[in-house]
Amino acid sequence: MTSHSYDVIVAGVGAMGSAACWHLAKRGLKVLGLERFDLGHAMGSSHGLNRIIRLAYFEGSHYVPIVRRAHELWRTTGDEAGMKLLHVTGSIDLAPEGAGPVESSLQSCLDHGLVHERLDGREIARRFPAFQLPEGHVGLWQPDGGFVASEKAIYAHVGLAQARGAEIRTGEPMLDWAPTAQGGVVVRTERGTYSAGRLVITSGGWIADAVPALASKVSTVRQAIGWFTTRRPELFREGAFPVFILSVEEGAFYGFPLYEHPGFKLGGPHFGREPMDPRDDDRTPSPRQVALIRECLRRYIPDAAGDPLTLKGCVYTVSPDEDFIIDAVPGVPQAVFASCCSGHGFKFASAIGEILADLSTSGQSAFDLTPFSLDRLAA
Numbered sequence: 001m002t003s004h005s006y007d008v009i010v011a012g013v014g015a016m017g018s019a020a021c022w023h024l025a026k027r028g029l030k031v032l033g034l035e036r037f038d039l040g041h042a043m044g045s046s047h048g049l050n051r052i053i054r055l056a057y058f059e060g061s062h063y064v065p066i067v068r069r070a071h072e073l074w075r076t077t078g079d080e081a082g083m084k085l086l087h088v089t090g091s092i093d094l095a096p097e098g099a100g101p102v103e104s105s106l107q108s109c110l111d112h113g114l115v116h117e118r119l120d121g122r123e124i125a126r127r128f129p130a131f132q133l134p135e136g137h138v139g140l141w142q143p144d145g146g147f148v149a150s151e152k153a154i155y156a157h158v159g160l161a162q163a164r165g166a167e168i169r170t171g172e173p174m175l176d177w178a179p180t181a182q183g184g185v186v187v188r189t190e191r192g193t194y195s196a197g198r199l200v201i202t203s204g205g206w207i208a209d210a211v212p213a214l215a216s217k218v219s220t221v222r223q224a225i226g227w228f229t230t231r232r233p234e235l236f237r238e239g240a241f242p243v244f245i246l247s248v249e250e251g252a253f254y255g256f257p258l259y260e261h262p263g264f265k266l267g268g269p270h271f272g273r274e275p276m277d278p279r280d281d282d283r284t285p286s287p288r289q290v291a292l293i294r295e296c297l298r299r300y301i302p303d304a305a306g307d308p309l310t311l312k313g314c315v316y317t318v319s320p321d322e323d324f325i326i327d328a329v330p331g332v333p334q335a336v337f338a339s340c341c342s343g344h345g346f347k348f349a350s351a352i353g354e355i356l357a358d359l360s361t362s363g364q365s366a367f368d369l370t371p372f373s374l375d376r377l378a379a
């Protein structure tokens, strides 16, 4: 059994935790990152090559300042790591005229002066002939949107953190932790006991194990993604096709230009509401969700409605209002956490890593985190 001392321990080295390790190590702190599985595993929320980044934010204008900072960080972190993490393809929200997603995204553009265009069905078809949308669908185009290479992003953050001295231990879950009388923490794993001044908890779908106050607030649901054979790949290549969110009667689906896979990637329906326990090792995608994805392709993107090449299941960790929760553990200011990113958190991970580093070093953030406080969910 080992016993070591650190400035900060980060429990969970996925999207948020890897970014936190990097931002903490960059500040000269002695960092230990503990990860339950290996890097790049497919048991959590961040696998599957890429994640959409949208600046026009229908989930609420309050996200825009943070996603702007995240956008900047994806570019600079990619440059520092020598990896292309941010792909700017433009993003488009597609929904019936007057429906929530397009109107709310538009509002966020107006509130924050984001470049945007409202497109009617004819213009959408002219620019992106792969879509065959229902009559009356319109689009909100924002040219700075795109995607982040999600698995590469975790590798980049970890590599940069290690280069600044961070220790990353994979296959070593945090079993439990406790505050100490001196105002620090002690963390126990199967391999040892570690002490630190601060703890950052970023354990995704498992967060309630480490933060019991979240147990009644958090739910975990199964989400499907797939890559499908395309008839006309030229319509879907990066540069010709954007990232998108499509709201139709079957649900909300999201897709990407072709990227590092011969198939066209589509996910959804967003918030499929199929509960799962992340402790259960089965990540088979739900047949019902896969059937809905295939129906969406058949009806609205028929040139990508070929056979599935790859199907995967993934975990969404969801809060009751679908906003993030970023806060200190109640009564333990030296332990902070970020989770419940409710199926839309990856794009923010670079900035949330920085926020967690700020919270654990100064107790403050440059951003207004009130909308993400645990208190807002008090019964």
Ligand SMILES: Cc1cc2nc3c(=O)[nH]c(=O)nc-3n(C[C@H](O)[C@H](O)[C@H](O)COP(=O)(O)OP(=O)(O)OC[C@H]3O[C@@H](n4cnc5c(N)ncnc54)[C@H](O)[C@@H]3O)c2cc1C
Pocket (backbone or CB within 6 Å): 011, 012, 013, 014, 015, 016, 017, 034, 035, 036, 037, 043, 044, 045, 046, 050, 051, 052, 053, 172, 173, 174, 175, 202, 203, 204, 205, 206, 207, 223, 224, 225, 254, 267, 314, 315, 316, 338, 339, 340, 341, 342, 343, 344, 345, 346, 347, 348
């Ligand atoms: C299919 C799918 C599609 C999505 N699409 C998008 C999108 O297009 N755009 C977007 O912005 N967001 C998207 N999201 C959401 C986004 O991916 C998540 O919000 C984000 O990945 C969550 O990051 P995380 O760090 O909280 O979780 P994870 O990346 O899962 O990391 C948590 C880590 O903690 C580890 N862990 C757990 N318990 C312990 C422990 N006790 N000790 C040590 N380690 C532990 C886990 O093994 C895991 O590696 C999507 C999510 C899914 C599932």
